Amino acid sequence: MDLSAINPVLLIASLMVAATPILIAAIGELVVEKSGVLNLGVEGMMIVGAIAGFATAVETGSPLLGFFAAAFAGAALSVLFGFLTQVAQANQVASGLALTLFGLGLSALMGQSYVGVKPPQMSDIHIPVLSDLPVIGPILFGHDIILYFGLALTAAVWALLKFSRAGLVLRAVGENHDAAHALGYKVVRIRLMAILFGGACAGIGGAYISLIRVPQWTEGMTAGVGWIALALVVFASWKPWRALLGAYLFGGVTVVQLNLQAAGVAIPVEYLAMSPYVITIVVLVILSADKSSAPAALGRNFHASR
Amino acid sequence: MTQPLLSLQGLTKAYPGVVANDAVSFDIGAGEVHALLGENGAGKSTLVKMIYGLVKPDSGRMVLRGQAYAPSEPRQARADGIAMVFQHFSLFDALNVSENIALGMENPPPMRDLAERIRAVSETYGLPLDPFRTVGDLSAGERQRVEIIRCLLQDPKLLIMDEPTSVLTPQEVDILFQTLQKLRAEGTSILYISHKLEEIRTLCDHATILRLGRNVGECIPAETSARDMAEMMVGTALQTPARADRDLGPVALEISDLSVPAPSAFGTALKAVNLSVRKGEILGIGGVAGNGQDELLSVLSGETPTAAAAVQMHGEAIGHLGPVARRHLGLLAAPEERLGHAAAPDMSLTENAMLTAAARKGLVQKGFLKWGLATEFAEKVIASFDVRTPGPQNAARSLSGGNLQKFVIGREVLQQPDVLVVNQPTWGVDAAAAAAIRQSLLDLAAAGAAIVCISQDLDELMEIADRFAALNEGRLTAPRPTAGLSVDEIGLMMGGAHGMEVAHV
Numbered sequence: 001m002d003l004s005a006i007n008p009v010l011l012i013a014s015l016m017v018a019a020t021p022i023l024i025a026a027i028g029e030l031v032v033e034k035s036g037v038l039n040l041g042v043e044g045m046m047i048v049g050a051i052a053g054f055a056t057a058v059e060t061g062s063p064l065l066g067f068f069a070a071a072f073a074g075a076a077l078s079v080l081f082g083f084l085t086q087v088a089q090a091n092q093v094a095s096g097l098a099l100t101l102f103g104l105g106l107s108a109l110m111g112q113s114y115v116g117v118k119p120p121q122m123s124d125i126h127i128p129v130l131s132d133l134p135v136i137g138p139i140l141f142g143h144d145i146i147l148y149f150g151l152a153l154t155a156a157v158w159a160l161l162k163f164s165r166a167g168l169v170l171r172a173v174g175e176n177h178d179a180a181h182a183l184g185y186k187v188v189r190i191r192l193m194a195i196l197f198g199g200a201c202a203g204i205g206g207a208y209i210s211l212i213r214v215p216q217w218t219e220g221m222t223a224g225v226g227w228i229a230l231a232l233v234v235f236a237s238w239k240p241w242r243a244l245l246g247a248y249l250f251g252g253v254t255v256v257q258l259n260l261q262a263a264g265v266a267i268p269v270e271y272l273a274m275s276p277y278v279i280t281i282v283v284l285v286i287l288s289a290d291k292s293s294a295p296a297a298l299g300r301n302f303h304a305s306r
Numbered sequence: 307m308t309q310p311l312l313s314l315q316g317l318t319k320a321y322p323g324v325v326a327n328d329a330v331s332f333d334i335g336a337g338e339v340h341a342l343l344g345e346n347g348a349g350k351s352t353l354v355k356m357i358y359g360l361v362k363p364d365s366g367r368m369v370l371r372g373q374a375y376a377p378s379e380p381r382q383a384r385a386d387g388i389a390m391v392f393q394h395f396s397l398f399d400a401l402n403v404s405e406n407i408a409l410g411m412e413n414p415p416p417m418r419d420l421a422e423r424i425r426a427v428s429e430t431y432g433l434p435l436d437p438f439r440t441v442g443d444l445s446a447g448e449r450q451r452v453e454i455i456r457c458l459l460q461d462p463k464l465l466i467m468d469e470p471t472s473v474l475t476p477q478e479v480d481i482l483f484q485t486l487q488k489l490r491a492e493g494t495s496i497l498y499i500s501h502k503l504e505e506i507r508t509l510c511d512h513a514t515i516l517r518l519g520r521n522v523g524e525c526i527p528a529e530t531s532a533r534d535m536a537e538m539m540v541g542t543a544l545q546t547p548a549r550a551d552r553d554l555g556p557v558a559l560e561i562s563d564l565s566v567p568a569p570s571a572f573g574t575a576l577k578a579v580n581l582s583v584r585k586g587e588i589l590g591i592g593g594v595a596g597n598g599q600d601e602l603l604s605v606l607s608g609e610t611p612t613a614a615a616a617v618q619m620h621g622e623a624i625g626h627l628g629p630v631a632r633r634h635l636g637l638l639a640a641p642e643e644r645l646g647h648a649a650a651p652d653m654s655l656t657e658n659a660m661l662t663a664a665a666r667k668g669l670v671q672k673g674f675l676k677w678g679l680a681t682e683f684a685e686k687v688i689a690s691f692d693v694r695t696p697g698p699q700n701a702a703r704s705l706s707g708g709n710l711q712k713f714v715i716g717r718e719v720l721q722q723p724d725v726l727v728v729n730q731p732t733w734g735v736d737a738a739a740a741a742a743i744r745q746s747l748l749d750l751a752a753a754g755a756a757i758v759c760i761s762q763d764l765d766e767l768m769e770i771a772d773r774f775a776a777l778n779e780g781r782l783t784a785p786r787p788t789a790g791l792s793v794d795e796i797g798l799m800m801g802g803a804h805g806m807e808v809a810h811v
């Protein structure tokens with residue numbers, strides 16, 4: 001066992017990479033849940049985003065185009081969920097689960113010819129001087145552009161929810177859809193837009209795994225990250241900055257356990273591999289005692305009856 | 307009066323199976339307080355929703371200040387100077403006062419300016435309110451102020467108020483009326499919906515009465531007796547429940563010094579509650595909604611278990627028993643929320659009868675359900691309480707609120723309980739059916755049952771209860787005999803004006 005082999009700077013830098021897909025997907029789902037909709041299909045939308053982004057990047061040679069395709073694919077899948085729950089009034093939990101199963105199957109089919117292919121690399125940004133600083137350089141100024149996009153997205157969603165009228169209306173719809181309807185807001189339309197946004201975010205999060213974090217395609221490669229993102233929204237009490245904190249916590253545990261495995265710590269590998277999930281559960285149990293900040297209409301279907 | 311502010315001409319709106327409004331016409335003058343009277347289901351709400359643009363009329367037209375007026379959505383109605391204070395469900399608990407108000411405005415100013423304007427308007431009209439408090443923490447009276455200020459900020463020409471006083475204490479009603487009179491003096495018209503006739507007689511200049519969707523008459527409330535107006539609403543002579551003299555027996559149910567923490571963030575904790583009710587007695591419990599009524603009911607019904615000795619029936623400790631065990635002992639309960647609490651919405655009336663009557667009517671034998679007996683029992687309830695439904699096989703959801711209420715109460719009454727606890731027994735029920743339900747409770751008490759009746763309808767409690775107590779923030783006042791109790795005393799028992807005394811202008 002040699003713990004000195006673990007480089008703290010690289011550890012933090014890779015922690016941020018590990019956290020980004022969870023963060024982006026969680027921010028998207030946070031917006032969806034703030035509008036009062038519970039979409040359990042995050043995992044499905046992520047993996048479809050992963051393969052759509054991967055395939056597009058391989059075919060066009062542009063990772064950035066891959067991310068656009070991923071966002072589009074995730075949003076397209078969420079349209080299905082939106083139609084089922086908002087128009088056909090189907091149960092949200094069942095529709096979300098179906099979406100995940102559908103997404104896993106669809107992605108396996110789409111990805112058959114891409115197993116073992118290497119995607120084009122997305123280059124990290126390089127700012128002269130800043131990126132070359134010791135310690136701070138690799139941590140703050142040496143990542144790919146999508147990672148910064150994730151941070152910017154967090155800040156933007158936070159500001160939008162807190163300060164803008166659109167954010168207020170979104171929260172109002174999630175809080176009491178009958179009242180919002182009585183005041184003349186278009187509940188179904190607002191929710192559909194939130195669902196689309198959540199789908200696009202999940203797609204980007206999935207593509208981040210297949211294009212940057214792992215750079216390859218294997219079936220079922222999201223491995224429960226979508227579920228972690230869902231749990232993270234609750235963990236974060238529907239607050240964007242807390243979602244960032246939670247994503248880094250989970251990313252941190254994932255990276256640390258990988259490093260510990262590499263350093264040959266005398267703990268069975270299985271325990272280390274399960275640790276991120278166990279810690280997520282423990283934190284969730286502790287934090288979910290306080291449900292007061294949950295949107296009051298979460299998971300309830302709206303029908304404009306007389 | 308020259309030109310009316312708003313003129314309704316032959317408005318008709320039909321829903322599948324029911325005509326909600328049938329060629330309704332009337333005028334609202336400028337600076338007039340116009341009452342819209344009618345029972346539940348008479349079409350008042352539909353009519354108002356048409357004026358506010360939430361519902362489109364099938365035929366007929368509206369004329370506003372001489373111009374044709376056909377709002378396609380509330381936004382347009384607001385732009386034309388029409389504002390509405392809803393009876394319920396238009397506030398957002400988790401948001402603060404300013405945010406709630408901003409949501410109801412077209413072009414809200416930045417939050418800081420809005421807070422200033424809220425303060426200014428609330429002082430002008432004597433409705434003190436802190437713009438940054440969370441609405442979920444406000445009392446019913448304060449919540450209503452939020453809605454009124456939301457309307458006033460838009461400088462309305464016509465203010466629609468849908469049963470504004472149903473959640474207020476008598477003192478809070480006085481303050482509201484002062485505000486409304488001030489508005490009228492400034493030339494704002496008010497369309498006031500209520501079925502509290504005395505209020506209408508003191509406040510309104512003119513009244514239109516709806517029955518089954520038709521305009522059946524108009525009157526000047528100040529010159530018409532409440533009884534005449536009630537008979538216009540119902541269409542027949544009104545029967546007042548007859549109250550027989552009863553002999554009170556020994557104490558049947560007793561709660562001593564019971565405290566229960568609040569079940570949820572927006573619930574109410576019960577604090578040191580004492581009550582006792584004797585056989586043959588009806589104890590009325592009043593109070594503004596959300597002061598512990600639901601919590602008290604669940605303690606009595608057994609949904610919230612407590613220390614065994616805190617609740618006693620016939621001297622036996624039953625606080626630890628669940629609802630089924632209490633039903634076996636003869637303690638039955640009918641909660642307020644009809645769909646989802648008192649009845650399972652998607653189950654048939656037979657199944658719903660089975661759910662609560664299984665224990666006392668022997669509908670379960672050796673673990674098997676006796677559906678034949680359950681159907682018979684459901685049919686008996688339907689027949690004796692005049693529940694309008696094709697039959698017991700219909701789902702509870704398919705009944706109108708009033709009919710389901712009759713079924714829910716009848717189901718408990720016909721099980722001949724020793725102790726019956728009811729919450730809001732006539733909520734949303736029309737006057738004739740309400741009288742029938744009250745009569746059945748009186749008859750049950752006359753037969754020797756002890757009854758705890760929780761209600762927000764003070765007239766109802768005065769009519770049937772022997773003693774009256776009020777819940778205020780989870781505390782129960784000492785009960786007093788209803789005979790000779792004045793409205794002022796009741797108001798004080800209910801907690802006065804919840805700190806609204808400063809509001810006098």
